[in-house]
Amino acid sequence: DIQMTQSPSSLSASVGDRVTVTCRASERINRYLNWYQQKPGKAPELLIYAASTLQSGVPSRFSGSGYGTEFTLTISDLQPEDFATFFCQQSYTTPYTFGPGTKLEIK
């Protein structure tokens, strides 16, 4: 199975800040990388697919980049509704696997 890791596991930031989350795959997955946001008690929601394509309806302050084994999710100008947990997921091959998550908290 392809192992996904994320860093940091948690971070604190303020409204208006810019933050970056990193995701690494244990083997090359080209651009088959998705990002999700999950709020407490809710299902994850798709933010970005194919490493950098914004899902319809997702604000443009979210962006993604990367290729191969290393990927980043960047959120610029943090808004109060952005504080949540973020997961990466590889869609290169089954079994699809997820990272352990990065919890973004308000400073």
Add this chain to the structure above:
Amino acid sequence: QVQLQQSGPGLVKPSQTLSLTCVISGDSVSTNSAAWNWIRQSPSRGLEWLGRTYYRSKWFNDYALSVKSRITINPDTSKNQFSLHLNSVTPDDTAVYYCTRDFLGTDLYEKFDYWGQGTPVTVSS
């Protein structure tokens, strides 16, 4: 707008079968451009993909090795839904279970773009 509505019991006894159903609206379980998945989430395992069913001229299934001997995912075209059956459950199967659509766009990148509301399932006597 696609919607996935889950149903099923929240408490299952050890050694019994966990059964959940996901009703699809706004899409077809028989579509050639999506697969229908079950994913679970627990503090110990995180988000874990369990398996999927999909139609490409005939029906296919893929399952995670960790549950392959115990899992069945079935489509029901008459009700436009799909189901999860996980047998011989143990407390380790306690989790929130989600059904999801895995959409394959023209760009050929798959993504879980619609999720059910989640069903917390506890395995306990």
